[in-house]
Amino acid sequence: MGEIWIKEAERLGDGSVGGAMDSPSAPGRVVWHTTESGHGDANFKNVGDYLRTVASEPHILYDPTTDRLGQYGPLNQSARALKNDGITRTNRTGKVCIQIEVLAKASNPFTGYWKPGPNFKALMRAIRSWGVPDTFPMGTPAATSSTTKRNRTTWATKGGHYGHCNVPGNDHWDPGAISTAALFKAAPVTPAGGGSTSTPSASTYTVKAGDTLSSIGTKTGVKWETLASLNSLKSPYTIKVGQVLKLKASTTTKPATKPSVSVAHLNAARAKDIPAATGHTTYAAEVKVVEAALKAEGHLDAKYASDGSWGTTTDAAYEAFRRAHGYKGDEAKGAVGLESLKILASRHAFTAKA
Structure with missing residues (x-):
């Protein structure tokens, strides 16, 4: 319960x-x-x-x-x-x-x-x-x-x-x-007594009365899905009092740093790249991050998705993305806004900043 x-x-x-x-x-x-x-x-x-x-x-x-x-x-x-x-x-x-x-x-x-x-x-x-x-x-x-x-x-x-x-x-x-x-x-699981959830404190755990796989995971620091996998449990993942669960210590790896994309940099690229010769780049690394996301969204063809140039094609793709997410008329056009960039960032593992 x-x-x-x-x-x-x-x-x-x-x-x-x-x-x-x-x-x-x-x-x-x-x-x-x-x-x-x-x-x-x-x-x-x-x-x-x-x-x-x-x-x-x-x-x-x-x-x-x-x-x-x-x-x-x-x-x-x-x-x-x-x-x-x-x-x-x-x-x-x-x-x-x-x-x-x-x-x-x-x-x-x-x-x-x-x-x-x-x-x-x-x-x-x-x-x-x-x-x-x-x-x-x-x-x-x-x-x-x-x-x-x-x-x-x-x-x-x-x-x-x-x-x-x-x-x-x-x-x-x-x-x-x-x-x-x-x-x-936003609500990480913390084991009883505090500490990290990355490594269990023991190699086995004996099921006690009232335990669920979720509560066992909280106590040991092993996700309940991993417990189920390690013990070859089948859905609905039944356990019983006295059952010994074999745990396996996981290795802790440093999470990859998300790339950061600046609205100011994108708009600077937009202002310079569009009127310049084809292939001109400004803040290419950040533009490439957005191009890859627009490609994944289905708005930008692969051949334009990694050149780092905010040309008319990329501009049109970003406009299409905004329309797909409820922006209408002039709201979908023009300079990149922080709100729309945050929507794209939340879907494609980068962070948006002013």
Whole structure:
């Protein structure tokens, strides 16, 4: 049994939302939604009240800019934010189906500008207490309404995190292309007693009453998926008291440094390279990072993706990227803006700065 009420969260409503889960033996999962609204305290109240009025309450309402956290109902019961998939009640799938509405818009992924704090860590602590793994079984949530993935088998059988865009029977594409890595990095798992999660403190662990693979991972510093792999466990990864799990120390490697791209440098390159002779470069290294990302997004042909020159083709590709993420008219044209660059950076392992 995991956390039912998050002690750090404000109580929203009367605490009664849904009911018992239909498939409590299935793995637990989380569904991320966006409210398609602004953020801040006024929106927190107005949207929060609206969700109650239309009987579409999630479990959680979260403001990514203030770290404000509210909870409508107990995590071990269903919420009301999903449509059914025929006769399948998607709100009641799994031992838990924790639904989170984030005060944000899908077209501007909140991980590009958010300010997660202790309340977000508390939310992730509660999620992990139910054994929900730090994975997205259907991959990074959809970047557009036309790129959604809704696999019924995956949804029914795989525990982890999902976007609203992944739930069968639903037609929304939120929460947008959030950075899944940033989501988990903002709330790192710390073993009991502190220390690093990179190396287990022992070569074996004996399962105790009340243990889950997630809690064992927290105690030993080994991710639950690794525990399952090392012991040849099969889904749903059953364990029993007294079972001895063989652990394997992992090596700690220094994470690769993400390249940094400056908006000022890109705009300087844009101003100089476009009117210059073909192939002229200014801040080529940073332009190449953006070109590679635009290629991966499908907006820039491979033959232009590594020359480091911000010519008319690269400029048109960046404009196409902005249109694909909700920018319209003049907003999609002209100089590179920090907001749009952060969206691209969140999807392609670089950092954006002014």
